Amino acid sequence: MSYLPHLGKLRKLKRQNPSELESDVAKALYDLQLKHKTLKVHLPSFHINTAKEVETPKKKGLVVFYPLRYVMLVRRVQKTLTAELEKRFAGRVVVLVAQRKIAKRPNDVYKLQKVQRSRTSTAVNEAILDDLLAPCNIVARRWKMNTDGSKRMKVFLDARDKKKTAGRIAVIESLYKKLTHRHVSIGFMWNSTYQQVAHK
Numbered sequence: 001m002s003y004l005p006h007l008g009k010l011r012k013l014k015r016q017n018p019s020e021l022e023s024d025v026a027k028a029l030y031d032l033q034l035k036h037k038t039l040k041v042h043l044p045s046f047h048i049n050t051a052k053e054v055e056t057p058k059k060k061g062l063v064v065f066y067p068l069r070y071v072m073l074v075r076r077v078q079k080t081l082t083a084e085l086e087k088r089f090a091g092r093v094v095v096l097v098a099q100r101k102i103a104k105r106p107n108d109v110y111k112l113q114k115v116q117r118s119r120t121s122t123a124v125n126e127a128i129l130d131d132l133l134a135p136c137n138i139v140a141r142r143w144k145m146n147t148d149g150s151k152r153m154k155v156f157l158d159a160r161d162k163k164k165t166a167g168r169i170a171v172i173e174s175l176y177k178k179l180t181h182r183h184v185s186i187g188f189m190w191n192s193t194y195q196q197v198a199h200k
Helices: 005-009 020-035 068-088 121-133 159-180
Strands: 050-055 060-067 092-099 138-145 151-158 184-189
Touching: 005 020, 020 050, 020 060, 020 068, 050 159, 060 068, 060 159, 068 092, 092 121, 092 159, 121 138, 121 151, 121 159, 151 159, 159 184
Parallel strands: 060 092, 151 184
Antiparallel strands: 050 060, 138 151
């Protein structure tokens, strides 16, 4: 089989036998790399690990996983890249998520102290939520404690982001539940004095 250049946008293990969806995403990325005025500067060194389609009650979600080392690159072009991919995959909400690993929790308390915080389940789940909501900032978090001992997190975004984000909120909540098995509610902070992150 001859080498197809767009497969270079997939990780090496996926290039031999990619799924139809992974191949389509790789083609879209390769096309943007060649033709898009802004993205052709950033995408040559970028590749993805895999792509998954997720069913949600509202719309289908397309989750594109990429290596963690590209997270800063993706942050710079995430708004443009997501918009271009959603044009090519109409009817789907596209999100870009960095692939992270959760360290196994050791039983020994002394070994537990050596586990990096960035690899704990709490830190990884928070980072996944940041990826799903980017480029919007989380300006506040609240936790609601239930009588059965469980808790539910609610995060607030800047109200100035509502117009461009409101249509994606329900899908993002469903995607977060499927990726982390945790519930989250997303709202908007109207009073800027309570925000934990200030917009410049």
